[in-house]
Structure formats: structure tokens, C-alpha cells
Amino acid sequence: MAASVLVVEDYADLRSAIATALARGHYACEQAASSTDAIDHLKEHHYDAILLSPAMPISADPVMLFLRENQPDELQKVILMTDAAREDYPTLVKPFGNAQLLSKLPHA
């Protein structure tokens, strides 16, 4: 079974580009355009990876807050898409290309 990824990104064209890149990399991908959307998805499914473009500061991001309170074990699946590298979570620094994206994900 293909590894599943939830992409949480509000910038439409970027979200669709990531989704296509993931599909080509043989990942099963679902998209969320907003925090609320993402939380709805997370309530229904578990994912092998959660690609999240977070609000700043991260501690105030609704998706992170939801996970911390309801699915703390899922926090380790989070990969942040941000402007700068971080030490607390695996990060993809925007803009990133296909190879970088796939390198951060668990194997398909």
C-alpha cells in the first residue's frame, strides 16, 4: 500500500504542485487548504506523513494544537514547510524541489 501524505498548504498553486509531485512519487496524497480542513482530515484518517505550512508562531498553529491535544503520537509525522530550517521538527525550506521533497518523506 502506498504511503499516505496529508498536504496542508493554503497557497493554491503550491498545494497542487506538491500534490502532483507526491502522486508522481507514488504517494497517496490528500490536500487541505486550511487548518479547519486539515483537522477534519486528521479526525478521519491517519497519515504516514503530514506536510504542514504552519502559522507563526508554531505554538499557535491550529493543526499543531489539535495534534498536541488529541493525537500527540501523530506529531512525529509532521514535516514543516517554512521559510527557515528548524531544530524541533523536520523542515522543508520553501522553495523546495522535487528531490528535496521526496527525500524527507518515509519511503513510498
Next chain:
Amino acid sequence: MNDSDRSELILILAPIGRDAELMCDQLAATGLQCEPCGDVDELCGRLPDGVGALVLTEEALPAPAMARLLQTLEKQPRWSEVPLIILTGAPSFDVKTRSFDMFGRRTNITLVDRPVRIKTLISAAQSALRARQRQYDIRDLMSQLEERIHERDRFLAVLGHELRNPLGAILLASQMTDEDGRLDGEHAQLIERQSRHLTRLVNDLLDLSRVAAGKITLKKQITDLREIAEQSIRVVHPQADRQNITMRFARPPKALLVDADPVRVEQIITNILTNAVKYTPEGGHVDMSLESIDGRAAIRVKDDGVGIAAERIDGIFELFAQAENAIGRAQGGMGIGLALVRNLVSLHGGTVEASSDGVGKGSEFVVRLPLAKKEERSSPRQAAKRKTTETVSPGRRIVIVEDNADVRDLLRLKLRRLGHTVSDARDGVEGVQVVLSEKPDLALVDLGLPGIDGFQVARKVREHLGRDVVLVAVSGFGQPEDKRRALEAGFDEHITKPADVQDIENLLRRFPPRNASQEPRV
């Protein structure tokens, strides 16, 4: 030390006898603010509240007092160097214990020997206060600069953030080539779309900085706002379509002329429309209308989108006002557009306002620009036109009402190539609308139109425009009877099909512009 204070209070430390009070009285008599202090601790305690200068007698500063004073002075902020006036020459004071060298070059000190002439004391005090005022000036300037630097840092951070999303999309999409190295249309379009978005961002940014630096010059000319409004709509339409948003424009029948830079006005309207589309969810509406009120042209853009909260309305035209908003982020935007709009509108001597009934209740933006004055409408081109009625003047306005698409297209192309402005219509009903709104010099009307026929078109046009438009009937029948019928119906002339360009040029020559003050088309 109070950062916005510009205290000119002089504190005097002369604890022996009534010296302090005496000096205070003398200084106060000249209008200077003055107060005595009992001891060095009191003096040091009052320094943080803001002080203009200090007057001290040397006997008030034995070593421990001096040390205490020095310690307090060390704690001043970098801009501050309270001036000291030290009165020396006390008969009982031991010269050996004088220790002003401790101050070194770190402090503004004036030594005044006693007995002190009041003139000298006052002069020293005024000089000290003048130096203090300059320090306050520096403090305030530094604080403004710091604020500007912080603003710029915030700006750069937002800029960096806003560039990364479009670039991210472009990078990924550009790597989606197939095995043959080809990129499919959808990805190519994404790259183009995001590249254009980045271009607009960069252009808006540059414009904003040029406006701020006073480097934008307007190339003003008499312009019909209707044309610019339509051009702006064309630019914004694709994005509106993608979001299923209906854009409506009520084009007024009369020209709305302003003396303005058409490129900049288009930038103004496009930015407002883009903003409206950005903040309106799927299926919403954006309506634009133009009108003339009180000598000004008003451009109104109304949307039924997310609206603006009352507390945010006042700052809506500030840079970054929108960057905090989730929807703004989703579409990508730094809130530059509205800041630029305000600047450009103001350069034109106009005003722009935003209003909203609140969150979820849509918003309305109104730009007001001064109308072109009547005298300005008659341009040098008009004078040239009047002189050359023998030859066909370029730039005549023509409407073609013809249901045969090929005929219509061909004629339109040929006439445009000759420099005429051509609009067309494919049936009688549309024909009447177009003639009434365009008010052309000449309209060619096919008599055999579907719906209402050419004769009815002529009647309706005459009803509303009188003889201001030259109406030419075109039909396949060339008998005198046909010509008579046409003239009776209100036409000025009748020609047989196929109407060619030469016929039309002849007609234009025969019928020079009726209305000498007709507005030139820009």
C-alpha cells in the same frame, strides 16, 4: 530617563547656606526653570525623571558624593550627557581634594569660578540647555530611524515569505517533465501564472518605493475612464473565472473624462478589482460602476465577500494591512496593492475610501478623481480636424451592424487598419445598444437583420440621437425605391452590398464630423 521628555529643569546642589535658593531665584528671574536639591542622593534620585542641566558647588562633591554622581551618570542612555556646571573657588575647599579629572572626557562640564557673576552663570546655564536640546533632537531622530529600520525588517520578512510560495510552485511544476522531457500544458500554465504574479509583486513593490521617493512622474492625458475600466476588467477576469466569481460592469453611455495617466489609473483599478476578487469566496460577485458627481469621477467597486472588520478599516490602505489575514495568504499578497492605490490616487489629486458593514458583509471601495475641465476637452487634434475635412481624418468612430460574421469581421479589420475605431453588432437589438452607447461618427446598418430590422434600428437611433450619427443602410437591392425607403426611415445614405472600404471612406469624406466638440478617443 523619560524618552519623550525634553526637560529644561536645572537642579542646583549647593547645600551650604542659602546659595542654592539664591541661585535659583536669579536663574528663575531670567525665565529658566530651577530647583534646589538637598544632597547628592536626592539629585541622583531625580535624574531619571528628566533633567536639563545640573549646577553643583565643588564642596558638595567630596569623593564619596563624586563617586555616587559618577555612578548615576554612567547609567545614562547613549544619547544623554547631562551638562554639569561646577562652581569652584570656595575659599575653604582644599585644592588637593579636587577630583574633577574623574570625569575625564565623559561629561559636558563647565567650571565657573566664584565669586560668580550672575551674567556668567546665566550664560553657562543657557549654553548647557542648548546642548541638552540637541541631545533630545538626536534621541528623537534615532528613535524614528529605529522604527523605520524595524518596519523595513518586517517588510523584508513578509516579502521573503510571499516570494517563497510562488517560487515553490514554479520550482516543483518546472520539474514535472515527462519521460521525453516535455512539460504538460497545465504545469506550463501554472508556471506562467505564478511568474506573472511575481512580476506584479515586484512591479508593485518598485512602484511603491518610487512613489515614496517621489520618483514617479505621471504622464497625464485626457482619458475616458470607461476604456480603462474595461481594460482592468480584462486583466482581472481570468482570476475571477477561476474562483467562479461574477464580475459586472455597468458601462455608462457617456464618456467620463479625466486628466490622468492611463497606465497608472489602470493600475489603480486593477489593484482594487484584484483585491475584491481575492477577498470574495467562490460564487461571489464583484460589481464596478462609474459615475460623475460634483465635478469628480467616481469609480465604485463593490463585492459580497468577506468584508472588513470595523477595527481594521482605518488601516486598510497601510502596507501589510492584509498580510495577517488567512485568505490574503491563500491567494498570495502582501497588502502592497492598496498602499500603492492610495499613493497613486493621491498623486492624481483624488481620494480613495473603503467601507464595509462588517465581517462577512462585503466591502466597497470608491476612488474619486477630478473630472477633466471642459476647456481641456477641445485638444489641438480637434483644430487639425476642422481644417482637413477634405481628406478623411484618421480615427473616426464607426459601428457595423451586420449579421454575417465574415462580412462583419473583414470590414472591421480593414477599417481598423486604416486607423478607425470600430465596434460591431450582430443583430438589430445589439446594434441599437452599441450605436447609442458608442455614439459613432457613422454606422453601417444591414437592412436585412434578424430580430428588429435595419429600418427599426434607424428609427430608434434617430429617436435618441437625432441626426448626430451618420446612418448608412446597406442592402442587396440597389433600386431607387430602396434608396427612398432608406432615406424615409431616417438613413443618410444607402449603398449596395458588398460594402467595401472605399465606399465607407467616400462616405466619411462626404459627412465630416457633425459635432465639432466631439471628445477625441484615447
